[in-house]
Amino acid sequence: xxxxxxxxxxxxxxxxxxxxxxxxxxxxxxxxxxxxxxxxxxxxxxxxxxxxxxxxxxxxxxxxxxxxxxxxxxxxxxxxxxxxxxxxxxxxxxxxxxxxxxxxxxxxxxxxxxxxxxxxxxxxxxxxxxxxxxxxxxxxxxxxxxxxxxxxxxxxxxxxxxxxxxxxxxxxxxxxxx
Numbered sequence: 499x500x501x502x503x504x505x506x507x508x509x510x511x512x513x514x515x516x517x518x519x520x521x522x523x524x525x526x527x528x529x530x531x532x533x534x535x536x537x538x539x540x541x542x543x544x545x546x547x548x549x550x551x552x553x554x555x556x557x558x559x560x561x562x563x564x565x566x567x568x569x570x571x572x573x574x575x576x577x578x579x580x581x582x583x584x585x586x587x588x589x590x591x592x593x594x595x596x597x598x599x600x601x602x603x604x605x606x607x608x609x610x611x612x613x614x615x616x617x618x619x620x621x622x623x624x625x626x627x628x629x630x631x632x633x634x635x636x637x638x639x640x641x642x643x644x645x646x647x648x649x650x651x652x653x654x655x656x657x658x659x660x661x662x663x664x665x666x667x668x669x670x671x672x673x674x675x676x
Contacts (some may be wrong), residue, residue, distance in 0.1 A: 504628055505647035506568045506639065509561070512642040516619040520665050524548050524581055530591075534563045540592040543655075547667075548579035561613050564646045571610045573670045580667040582618075584624055590657040593629055597649035599675035607671035609649040614665050616643050621661030628653050 527544040556611060559578040565571055584590060597609025612627070614626065616639040626645065628635045629652040647653070649669060 504594065504630065504635065504651060505645055506564050507637060507646075508560075508564070508644040509641075510640065510642045510657060511644045512615050512617075514642060517615070517642055517664075520548070520553075520581065520666060521617055525583070527583060534555040540547065540594065542584070542589050542657075543591060544583040544585075546581040546583075548581065554580055554668075557613065557615075557668045558670060560644060561611055561646055561668065564644075565611055565670070568646075569648065571670075571675075572672045573607070573610060574673075575607060575671050577609075577669045577671065582665050582667055584655060584658045584663040584665075586621065586623070586658045586660050586662065588657050589624070589655075589663065590645050591655045593654045594650060595650055596669055597671075599648070599650045603671070605671070608674050609669045610675070611670040612647055612649045612653075612670050613668040613670070614639075615667075616641055616644045616645075617666055618662075621658055621663045623657050623659035624663035625656045626653065627656060639650070 526546045530541055530543045530545040554576050565573055596612045599608055602608055613675055620640040626637045
């Protein structure tokens with residue numbers, strides 16, 4: 499496990515067979531949209547949703563265990579899991595926040611931690627990047643790697659230049675940050 503102030507990465511945590519299973523069994527794809535239609539060019543990807551409690555509970559446990567060791571946020575739920583598909587030559591998601599820690603959703607909770615699991619690595623491009631102040635920080639991911647980070651950090655997936663990039667994304671929520 500590698501840690502820094504901005505994220506925790508656990509190498510090869512999700513078995514290859516599980517990665518393949520999720521893509522093959524839950525890939526009912528639809529075009530991803532941004533919350534604001536004026537920013538529709540910000541994202542080029544497809545998404546599918548996993549609402550199965552087994553998977554939600556399993557991935558919440560991963561986030562919660564990492565949180566207990568690294569971030570120590572009060573977490574109490576996980577949203578439905580999102581599978582994301584970025585297809586070359588331009589599948590991407592420009593810089594964005596998953597949450598602010600203050601803006602409540604309909605549930606009254608806020609997104610505090612985000613998780614991304616890379617489900618394959620037979621593509622080019624598609625790097626995961628943070629923007630910290632004026633610097634970009636690339637996090638190198640391989641199939642099965644888990645990345646957990648505060649939802650209020652600016653991040654992106656750079657354009658995929660060859661092949662298709664698949665990831666599983668999850669958000670853990672709790673009461674507003676104080």
